[in-house]
Amino acid sequence: MKLLTKTTLYFIMIMLPVFAGGAFYLFHKFNREIKHETDEELANDQLQWLRYLDTASVDNPIFSFRTQEFQLIPTDQPVQKKFKLKGVTLYQETEDAQAPFRELSQVISIHGKHYQMILRKSLIEKDDLAKNIIYVMLLAFGGLLMFVILSNWFISRNVWRPFYRSLDKIRQLQLNKMETRRFPSTPTHEFNQLNEALNQMTDRIHQDYINMKELTEDAAHEMQTPLAIAQSKLELLLQDENLSENQLKNIGQTSEELQRLSRLNHNLLLLAKIENQQYPVTEQPDLHQVLVQYLSLFEELIREKELTVETDLAPTAPWPLHPALADILISNLLGNAIKYNYPEGLIHIRLTAKTFTISNTSNLPEIPAGNVFQRFRKSNLGYSNSNGLGLAIVKKIGDSYHIRISYQYLNGLHIFTASC
Structure with missing residues (x-):
């Protein structure tokens, strides 16, 4: 896997949980704020109703009110000092479905009589608003994530381009042409250090190659001369009629070994030349x-x-x-x-x-x-x-x-x- 792809994948793996956690936190935070605002509205409505009922004439008896959003019901329960808040679901006839409400309930006293007061606020519109906001947030987060990923990818690709240029040059290096390959400077300090080290390395390798090439050629050349002289001397000895059969046999074996050594020297030199790419392809022989x-x-x-x-x-x-x-x-x-x-x-x-x-x-x-x-x-x-x-x-x-x-x-x- 390429380094750029790997860093992008790691970036995505890190950013996705961060964005998901952020979206989850914002959703619950927004939902809690909606409930808080609804509770404040209910508390305010209760205050208004209490003021109204407190100033109602004694001659107007209060029996009960029953609506989905407001109920005032006579009760025998004791008066409650603090109201209670909770979420409930009620059937909506017009929607033919259960709908969420926020409910405030408290037992109060009106002109000496106890009543159960219940106020409710529908959360349907607020839920729809929350869903729309979450949808917009997800689109914004998704777009932002894609923008960050693409920006990171393009920036990283541009930053790493000198590295890939140097890598291509390394792949194309040839021993006999190494002195012509130079790694240029780049705007990035680290890549400059890398290219400088590569330049020094190629210079050393090329110099070692030249030294080895010269040593191989010189050694092979110098060895051929004494081998040829020794071979010619042995051939002259073989023509001597005064030598015994055993001496002739020993000289013949020595001559064969010298020939073998000469072939070995020639083949080793040939291998060195092939390894050093001293045989360029200038034509295609049949x-x-x-x-x-x-x-x-x-x-x-x-x-x-x-x-x-x-x-x-x-x-x-x-x-x-x-x-x-x-x-x-x-x-x-x-x-x-x-x-x-x-x-x-x-x-x-x-x-x-x-x-x-x-x-x-x-x-x-x-x-x-x-x-x-x-x-x-x-x-x-x-x-x-x-x-x-x-x-x-x-x-x-x-x-x-x-x-x-x-x-x-x-x-x-x-x-x-x-x-x-």
């Missing part, structure tokens, strides 16, 4: 032509092992790869299929515009899923004369150029698939 070329180059090895090669190739297959890496991808996968095959084995190759699949028979077991693309992890499985970097290079090419490389073992076949 994988069909590359595959045909390497089938021709490996023709002697294929004939020597009497391998059967079945092909199903698309006429053209331009792939988003550097031409040198397209050669390495095909040569490594095809070379492994030939090297680890048994005599009179089978190689099946299928090429489409988006996928390349190569399957081969072999006496070697299935490569464990966790080891198949790991460096230096296959020699203990019977893969002799291998430094374990060939498939690691293939995988690194795939990862760097968004090509999915997969492996499976099915019906005695080792199957490698590349798809873009």
Whole structure:
């Protein structure tokens, strides 16, 4: 969930109970005020009636009054010093429904006789007024809540915009182009601190990348020269007729190890260059032509092992790869299929515009899923004369150029698939 959405949801979760509590409090406060005002009106009406009845002539006997809003009934109950207030509901014939009233009752004495005085005030109009006020308040609160939420969302989105710009720049960072990426200053102090830290971090990373790149290239270059000299010296020694068979064997083994070390050095340098993205895609090589070329180059090895090669190739297959890496991808996968095959084995190759699949028979077991693309992890499985970097290079090419490389073992076949 995005930070802006999360803060908005938290804001709503906090504000809704606050607004609901406020509306509930105002409703009860308003309702209590209406009852208080009604009670004051009833008390005032009672006072007026008492004055009127107190000044009524003794010659005018009072028997009883009975209306819905005023009753004066003779009673034997004792006189009450204070009136009583309560809410009642009475039947309204015109409305054909029960209606709420506020009632004041008190036993009074008029010319020595006791009467039950009851005054009532209808709350129907006041209830309707309260409902209308509450409706208006809810609309006002709802509109205010929506306005606050939208305002908060728009303000937060504007405030957080520099952060998302910096995030996009981070996503687009590339080691070989890091020096051109700068994080600009913003009106917000905290984001300025973040961008300043990001600028310092990218500068350090880029400098480390340059240093590592130079170290790798220099080390690989410097190693190649003594390796080549040592190899040439061993070849000269092999031509010496005075050497014993055991000495020749030892020199031959040393020569093989030097060749292996040279290939290892070359492959490690290649991996470093791929990781450093030193092979930009300037064109899309046709994988069909590359595959045909390497089938021709490996023709002697294929004939020597009497391998059967079945092909199903698309006429053209331009792939988003550097031409040198397209050669390495095909040569490594095809070379492994030939090297680890048994005599009179089978190689099946299928090429489409988006996928390349190569399957081969072999006496070697299935490569464990966790080891198949790991460096230096296959020699203990019977893969002799291998430094374990060939498939690691293939995988690194795939990862760097968004090509999915997969492996499976099915019906005695080792199957490698590349798809873009």
